[in-house]
Amino acid sequence: MFTDGMLVRVLDHAIFGHCRTPVYLKGKVGEVVSEAGAWRNPETLAYHKPGLPLRRLYRVRFRQADLWDDYPFPRDTLEADLYEHWLAPADDAAMGDRQ
Amino acid sequence: MTAAHDHDHDHDDHDHDHDDHSHPHAPVEDHDTVTEFHLLEQALRELLIEAGVFSAADVQRQIEKQESRTPAMGSRIVAKAWTDPVFREKLLSDPKPAITQLGIDVANTPALQVLENGSGVHHVVVCTLCSCYPRMILGIPPAWYKSREYRARVVREPRVVLEEFGVSLPADTEIRVVDSTADLRYLVIPERPSGTDHLGEDALAEIISRDSMIGTGLVTPGR
Numbered sequence: 001m002f003t004d005g006m007l008v009r010v011l012d013h014a015i016f017g018h019c020r021t022p023v024y025l026k027g028k029v030g031e032v033v034s035e036a037g038a039w040r041n042p043e044t045l046a047y048h049k050p051g052l053p054l055r056r057l058y059r060v061r062f063r064q065a066d067l068w069d070d071y072p073f074p075r076d077t078l079e080a081d082l083y084e085h086w087l088a089p090a091d092d093a094a095m096g097d098r099q
Numbered sequence: 100m101t102a103a104h105d106h107d108h109d110h111d112d113h114d115h116d117h118d119d120h121s122h123p124h125a126p127v128e129d130h131d132t133v134t135e136f137h138l139l140e141q142a143l144r145e146l147l148i149e150a151g152v153f154s155a156a157d158v159q160r161q162i163e164k165q166e167s168r169t170p171a172m173g174s175r176i177v178a179k180a181w182t183d184p185v186f187r188e189k190l191l192s193d194p195k196p197a198i199t200q201l202g203i204d205v206a207n208t209p210a211l212q213v214l215e216n217g218s219g220v221h222h223v224v225v226c227t228l229c230s231c232y233p234r235m236i237l238g239i240p241p242a243w244y245k246s247r248e249y250r251a252r253v254v255r256e257p258r259v260v261l262e263e264f265g266v267s268l269p270a271d272t273e274i275r276v277v278d279s280t281a282d283l284r285y286l287v288i289p290e291r292p293s294g295t296d297h298l299g300e301d302a303l304a305e306i307i308s309r310d311s312m313i314g315t316g317l318v319t320p321g322r
Binding site for chain 2 (some may be wrong): 068078
């Protein structure tokens with residue numbers, strides 16, 4: 001479980017089949033904006049399974065400059081909705097990256 | 100729909116990249132090209148009707164319900180938020196009860212989150228994975244919203260894309276791209292333009308465009 005304001009890293013897993021984690025965010029560090037409820041897991045729900053256990057969904061905000069090379073506007077951000085099993089607490093090195 | 104059909108909702112969230120079959124009824128005109136998706140949809144629909152899961156009339160009712168939703172609903176919601184601070188507060192904290200209060204039916208539709216533009220932040224919404232859109236209050240999405248070009252480019256170069264929509268924002272405004280990757284749908288409350296203090300709720304609703312509620316437009320008083 002993650003709390004608002006926590007820095008998280010999106011896991012860089014390869015996965016076969018339906019998944020709601022966009023490739024461009026894999027491995028990136030962002031900040032939890034809020035929790036947005038618990039939902040059936042789309043990765044199994046898509047294949048006629050119950051999608052259980054429910055997965056917590058988080059709104060996570062990234063800095064655009066962390067996502068794209070040479071992104072010229074330091075204030076710009078991007079938010080995405082990511083399930084808990086795709087997130088890990090960001091390590092100290094990642095926090096250093098954001099200084 | 101029968102009680103056994105546990106997905107008895109509005110089909111608002113059934114927009115995961117299979118929007119090509121926009122005519123799940125007998126076509127009035129011949130399609131130039133009948134794709135495999137058309138055939139698949141037709142076969143599946145006929146089988147489900149035959150199996151008694153739903154009737155052709157149910158399908159028709161759902162289509163009519165979908166098509167009855169237009170951006171005018173969103174404009175009413177935004178105009179109310181601009182003119183009624185208590186409503187605005189409710190809308191931002193718990194959107195569906197506030198919207199229901201306006202007589203707009205959002206029961207059995209996906210979860211909704213409302214984002215407010217202004218104070219140096221400009222939100223723009225996309226669904227990079229498919230075409231998730233707040234259909235329950237904006238209706239059927241514009242074709243460009245579902246295009247690969249918009250979906251790929253607005254996350255990577257939002258300012259360039261916004262310029263193409265005629266939206267120029269200062270460098271010190273934070274552009275916040277919101278990728279609706281999962282179970283939430285997003286509605287943007289655009290910034291209320293200056294010089295509109297004399298306008299009432301209905302007149303304001305008239306000037307609030309669909310694109311301004313996606314974040315690809317600004318509201319201008321002389322629309």
